Amino acid sequence: MEKEKIRELKSLIASRLTRPMRYYLDTCTRCGLCYDTCHAYYGIPKKEYSPVGRAEVVRRAVKKHFRPSGRLFPYWGDATALDERVMDEMKEAAFSCTGCRRCMMYCPFGIDMPYILGIAKVLLIGYGNAPEELVMLADAAVEKGKSIDEFKEGFLSVIGDMELEVQKRLGLPSADGLIPMEKKNADVLFVGLSGAHSIIHPAVIFNAAKENWTLSFFEAVNFGMFAGDPEKMQFIADRVVNEAKALGVKEVVIVECGTAYRIPKFLLGPLPFKVTSIVEKIHQYLAENRIRMKDGAIAEPLTYHDPCQLGRNAGVFDEPREILARLASDYREMSPTREYNWCCGGGGGLVALDNEEFRIKSGKAKKDQIDATGAKIVVSACENCILQLNTIKDGYGLDVEVRSLSELVAERLAV
Ligand code: SF4
Numbered sequence: 001m002e003k004e005k006i007r008e009l010k011s012l013i014a015s016r017l018t019r020p021m022r023y024y025l026d027t028c029t030r031c032g033l034c035y036d037t038c039h040a041y042y043g044i045p046k047k048e049y050s051p052v053g054r055a056e057v058v059r060r061a062v063k064k065h066f067r068p069s070g071r072l073f074p075y076w077g078d079a080t081a082l083d084e085r086v087m088d089e090m091k092e093a094a095f096s097c098t099g100c101r102r103c104m105m106y107c108p109f110g111i112d113m114p115y116i117l118g119i120a121k122v123l124l125i126g127y128g129n130a131p132e133e134l135v136m137l138a139d140a141a142v143e144k145g146k147s148i149d150e151f152k153e154g155f156l157s158v159i160g161d162m163e164l165e166v167q168k169r170l171g172l173p174s175a176d177g178l179i180p181m182e183k184k185n186a187d188v189l190f191v192g193l194s195g196a197h198s199i200i201h202p203a204v205i206f207n208a209a210k211e212n213w214t215l216s217f218f219e220a221v222n223f224g225m226f227a228g229d230p231e232k233m234q235f236i237a238d239r240v241v242n243e244a245k246a247l248g249v250k251e252v253v254i255v256e257c258g259t260a261y262r263i264p265k266f267l268l269g270p271l272p273f274k275v276t277s278i279v280e281k282i283h284q285y286l287a288e289n290r291i292r293m294k295d296g297a298i299a300e301p302l303t304y305h306d307p308c309q310l311g312r313n314a315g316v317f318d319e320p321r322e323i324l325a326r327l328a329s330d331y332r333e334m335s336p337t338r339e340y341n342w343c344c345g346g347g348g349g350l351v352a353l354d355n356e357e358f359r360i361k362s363g364k365a366k367k368d369q370i371d372a373t374g375a376k377i378v379v380s381a382c383e384n385c386i387l388q389l390n391t392i393k394d395g396y397g398l399d400v401e402v403r404s405l406s407e408l409v410a411e412r413l414a415v
């Protein structure tokens with residue numbers, strides 16, 4: 001690697017050597033307690049897929065370039081210089097980690113692997129070797145944010161069809177205004193995904209609850225976050241924040257996407273509106289009797305997969321369980337569950353990459369958990385998880401149906 005490039009990459013490392021980062025890098029004792037807590041290692045038991053194995057790739061490069069021992073005695077110990085091979089190792093380490101933080105639950109020091117791997121991701125962007133798919137998707141989202149008016153007409157042209165579907169589901173006399181756009185001073189701004197399914201089910205629920213709501217022109221998913229690009233992450237997140245401020249809404253409700261929920265909820269600082277996930281909103285409507293479901297309508301055994309970013313990393317555990325316990329007469333819990341539940345292997349943008357074989361293998365822990373419940377329906381509340389659960393289902397030939405929570409609720413409203 002050219003000296004100039006190494007200098008550039010070193011300054012990127014320096015920009016990420018915050019106090020918590022130094023703590024994480026210095027504190028790890030390599031005790032190995034986190035070794036087999038990663039679903040990737042469970043499915044592919046190789047050191048490079050263990051949490052500590054991933055962090056070591058970053059730690060060795062930091063040691064080489066930022067520790068006196070690494071600089072003075074370059075041939076001693078395990079310090080490694082930045083070169084093409086190390087960059088390949090960083091790519092494998094960073095983009096086979098879903099950012100689930102299950103390993104953190106078992107580490108005596110609470111070491112945050114995805115945070116450490118943030119160094120690898122910024123280096124890969126600087127080196128021009130971040131996964132092309134994620135970079136392209138992040139760029140497309142940024143572009144849309146810059147020229148939203150050009151996208152509006154096309155988007156509005158498909159809203160009519162979705163309104164007709166909502167009208168049919170609820171048996172309403174008219175479809176007009178069932179999916180309101182750019183409604184000033186609405187109570188709720190809902191942020192969906194690019195597929196119609198992510199809008200129709202929540203739209204049915206909002207209309208059944210007689211919510212004063214409006215739909216965002218933007219998608220909730222943040223590929224800047226998945227790529228590990230802080231500037232693009234901020235820009236993509238700001239699109240919705242600025243839209244919500246311009247409309248004067250009181251609350252932003254995020255579609256079933258754990259990362260899209262966590263960013264405005266926890267990472268953007270104080271905002272002039274409340275941030276809620278659609279799961280919490282459904283729970284609230286049920287508690288306030290604003291919607292009613294056909295309780296016990298599902299007789300087949302059903303289980304719930306906790307999306308890591310919604311459950312372990314945001315604490316939304318009870319709401320989905322309480323909703324499903326009402327809907328299903330045979331609700332079965334996975335083991336381990338809640339904050340210790342296994343990651344499905346699809347988060348962190350991994351479902352957008354060309355890596356199906358890896359994801360099937362790394363989904364083995366989830367497959368074993370589903371098998372053990374004997375459930376015939378697996379529900380989740382994150383689009384990434386739903387996609388990955390279907391990959392696991394097909395990869396292992398599981399006899400289960402994978403469903404989204406808001407889809408199940410919308411289909412079983414007592415209207
Ligand atoms: S955050 Fe999740 S995917 Fe990443 S190393 Fe830890 S357990 Fe594995």
Ligand code: SF4
Pocket residue numbers: 027028029030031032033034035051052106107108109110111
């Ligand atoms: S459990 Fe914590 S301290 Fe032990 S090896 Fe893993 S990250 Fe390091």
